[in-house]
Amino acid sequence: xxxxxxxxxxxxWMYSTMLLAKMAxxxxxxxxxxxxxxxxxxxxxxxxxxCAAMGVAMTDQDQMVSSYRNLGDALSRxxxxxTIIAEAYGRMGGTSKGxxxxxxxxxxxxGLVATTGIVGAGMPIAVGLGLAAQLDKSNRAVVVxxxxxxxxxxxxxxxxxxxxxWKLPVVFVCQNNQWxxxxxxxxxxxxxxxxxxxxxxxxxxxxxxGFDPMATLHTIGRxxxxxxxxxxxxxxxxxxxxxxxxxxxxxxSYVPKEELAAALERDPAPTFRTWLEQNGHVDSATLQNIxxxxxxxxxxxxxxxxxxxxxSQDELLLDVYASPEGVPTR
Amino acid sequence: xxxxxxxxxxxxxxxxxxxQSALDVALGLDERVLILGEDIADPIGGVMKATKxxxxxxxxxxxxxxxxxxxxxxxxxxxxxxxxxxxxxxIMFMDFLCQAMDQIINHAAKSRYMSxxxxxxxxxxxxxxxxxxxxxxxxxxxESWFMHTPGLKVVMPSNPYDTKGLLLSAIFDDDPVIFIExxxxxxxxxxxxxxxxxxxxxxxxxxxxxxSDITLITYGAEVHPxxxxxxxLEGEIxxxxxxxxSLVPLDISTCVASxxxxxxxxxxxxxxxxxxxxxxxxxxxxxxxxxxxDVPVARLGATYSPVPFSQQLHSxxxxxxxxxxxxxxxxxDTVGQSPMNV
Ligand SMILES: Cc1ncc(C[n+]2csc(CCOP(=O)(O)OP(=O)(O)O)c2C)c(N)n1
Ligand SMILES: [Mg+2]
Numbered sequence: 001x002x003x004x005x006x007x008x009x010x011x012x013w014m015y016s017t018m019l020l021a022k023m024a025x026x027x028x029x030x031x032x033x034x035x036x037x038x039x040x041x042x043x044x045x046x047x048x049x050x051c052a053a054m055g056v057a058m059t060d061q062d063q064m065v066s067s068y069r070n071l072g073d074a075l076s077r078x079x080x081x082x083t084i085i086a087e088a089y090g091r092m093g094g095t096s097k098g099x100x101x102x103x104x105x106x107x108x109x110x111g112l113v114a115t116t117g118i119v120g121a122g123m124p125i126a127v128g129l130g131l132a133a134q135l136d137k138s139n140r141a142v143v144v145x146x147x148x149x150x151x152x153x154x155x156x157x158x159x160x161x162x163x164x165x166w167k168l169p170v171v172f173v174c175q176n177n178q179w180x181x182x183x184x185x186x187x188x189x190x191x192x193x194x195x196x197x198x199x200x201x202x203x204x205x206x207x208x209x210g211f212d213p214m215a216t217l218h219t220i221g222r223x224x225x226x227x228x229x230x231x232x233x234x235x236x237x238x239x240x241x242x243x244x245x246x247x248x249x250x251x252x253s254y255v256p257k258e259e260l261a262a263a264l265e266r267d268p269a270p271t272f273r274t275w276l277e278q279n280g281h282v283d284s285a286t287l288q289n290i291x292x293x294x295x296x297x298x299x300x301x302x303x304x305x306x307x308x309x310x311x312s313q314d315e316l317l318l319d320v321y322a323s324p325e326g327v328p329t330r
Numbered sequence: 331x332x333x334x335x336x337x338x339x340x341x342x343x344x345x346x347x348x349x350q351s352a353l354d355v356a357l358g359l360d361e362r363v364l365i366l367g368e369d370i371a372d373p374i375g376g377v378m379k380a381t382k383x384x385x386x387x388x389x390x391x392x393x394x395x396x397x398x399x400x401x402x403x404x405x406x407x408x409x410x411x412x413x414x415x416x417x418x419x420x421i422m423f424m425d426f427l428c429q430a431m432d433q434i435i436n437h438a439a440k441s442r443y444m445s446x447x448x449x450x451x452x453x454x455x456x457x458x459x460x461x462x463x464x465x466x467x468x469x470x471x472x473e474s475w476f477m478h479t480p481g482l483k484v485v486m487p488s489n490p491y492d493t494k495g496l497l498l499s500a501i502f503d504d505d506p507v508i509f510i511e512x513x514x515x516x517x518x519x520x521x522x523x524x525x526x527x528x529x530x531x532x533x534x535x536x537x538x539x540x541x542s543d544i545t546l547i548t549y550g551a552e553v554h555p556x557x558x559x560x561x562x563l564e565g566e567i568x569x570x571x572x573x574x575x576s577l578v579p580l581d582i583s584t585c586v587a588s589x590x591x592x593x594x595x596x597x598x599x600x601x602x603x604x605x606x607x608x609x610x611x612x613x614x615x616x617x618x619x620x621x622x623x624d625v626p627v628a629r630l631g632a633t634y635s636p637v638p639f640s641q642q643l644h645s646x647x648x649x650x651x652x653x654x655x656x657x658x659x660x661x662x663d664t665v666g667q668s669p670m671n672v
Contacts, residue, residue: 104639
């Protein structure tokens with residue numbers, strides 16, 4: 001991938017995706033605050049540019065492993081927002097028939113093959129998907145997303161080493177929002193330069209400004225090119241900032257005011273809008289249309305979710321195994 | 331309820347406050363007590379706030395926030411225990427114990443045995459059962475795994491008083507203890523708790539409610555729907571409720587004494603019924619009371635499925651399902667009273 005600005009449809013899609021992530025996130029928090037949505041929520045505010053960039057850099061054949069903080073990742077795979085929200089409501093119209101919940105969005109057709117609620121656990125799984133892609137002699141690459149805090153987990157390091165050793169087509173996308181739950185990066189890592197640390201495993205490791213959608217797109221694009229060329233895995237540290245609390249309604253008064261204010265100045269969707277308009281990439285009438293459409297999509301998604309049926313009691317013992325036969329009934 | 335040492339001042343506490351108080355007392359009593367875990371230092375003081383204020387009061391040397399490293403938290407606890415300390419590890423959701431399983435099962439549990447008694451690892455690992463609104467990786471009740479591992483003790487309190495007294499016993503016990511809390515009870519269950527040091531011994535069940543028709547044996551969070559079920563059946567069926575409080579050591583004699591009077595017993599728990607703790611309790615009761623019970627011992631545990639996210643799917647026993655199970659046990663034909671034998 002060259003360092004060019006993508007075509008206009010791609011730019012419009014990126015802006016629309018960033019808006020959808022931001023608006024759906026805010027709407028979900030609102031519904032939760034009203035007590036109407038009973039789900040664990042992990043906001044993606046601050047990661048909108050990274051998710052939009054992945055959506056353009058990756059192909060339809062590529063696969064992704066995500067975590068609990070997955071709304072933007074799911075949108076990057078073009079999973080309809082209505083099925084994402086219906087899953088949060090625990091309904092049949094959700095990606096997992098309401099049985100997985102917000103932490104476990106899955107849509108294999110669109111390449112979101114696994115999401116984990118266990119910090120760091122996605123990386124070994126991505127190694128396995130990378131191995132399958134390599135054995136298949138396919139052109140497919142695997143992206144695994146995880147937070148900065150996940151780089152503390154032992155199996156992350158085992159995965160970096162194994163993927164590098166076997167030259168697997170895996171891109172490790174670290175969504176560094178500077179916080180691991182309530183602890184800042186420098187509070188848990190002796191060397192907080194994660195890209196530098198990971199380079200020691202013998203793979204390409206780059207850090208990029210995660211608020212900058214173009215720079216992020218190009219960096220992830222290069223990593224995917226290397227994966228497809230047989231040059232092995234890459235680690236991309238997208239440096240962003242968490243614009244909310246760790247989870248839906250959690251307190252974040254401990255976040256330094258100046259740091260948060262500086263990050264909010266760079267709020268990805270509005271910043272991208274200004275850039276698109278000022279550089280003549282997209283005109284303001286089109287931008288407004290995108291905004292209205294995004295609002296309508298969010299409204300429709302929540303309405304769909306709230307009207308979608310609950311799973312029936314039969315679902316309780318279905319999907320435990322391939323066949324329910326022989327499953328202990330109690 | 332036995333207490334080895336009682337203190338007179340008491341105050342209303344939630345379960346979280348009782349944990350905080352136990353840790354505070356332990357840190358004050360013994361320099362060798364250490365606490366390790368993610369986000370446990372102030373200002374956060376733990377994701378459930380169970381360690382709030384402790385790093386400020388007892389120092390960051392002894393109340394140590396770690397990176398997200400469950401395996402190494404427990405491994406470090408084992409090492410510190412071998413080095414003479416009494417570490418308490420906080421592992422947040424019980425599901426994350428899977429990350430630390432090697433250190434718990436292969437090391438903490440058997441270090442004493444493999445060393446011929448020379449290297450015991452008296453650690454406490456605290457973890458909680460979560461809630462289905464977090465999905466199937468934050469809601470599992472895995473106590474039977476630990477019961478099945480010789481060398482570990484397993485404690486599961488149901489109220490603030492027992493929580494504090496059992497946690498203090500666990501910290502000063504000479505063996506590794508898995509101490510299991512439940513998110514749903516953390517703030518909702520309150521009770522009078524002594525502010526100072528007292529101990530509830532490991533391995534003593536408590537009879538929460540006396541009754542003559544049926545013995546209901548339970549522990550942890552299921553104590554509350556079980557008590558509600560017993561109360562709602564008052565006048566219809568007289569239910570005795572036993573809270574096991576610790577699963578290893580298991581106080582089977584309190585259960586036997588009760589069931590030998592009532593002649594009907596049921597075990598209720600939130601973990602999977604198949605191969606769950608109830609299987610062990612039922613077998614021991616049947617062994618000791620065979621021929622004297624009216625009906626075989628019954629069990630009610632969770633269905634054989636991961637915990638579903640949808641709140642409409644019920645895997646774990648509820649007050650209603652416990653009531654139904656008690657009624658059906660009461661109505662079951664007495665062994666030996668089938669028409670053939672009349
Ligand atoms: C193995 C494990 N330990 C702890 C947790 C609890 N937990 C959930 S998110 C989180 C912080 C993760 O930080 P980071 O990797 O930076 O991701 P972020 O949440 O900031 O996106 C923690 C500790 C968990 N889910 N899994
Ligand atoms: Mg983070």
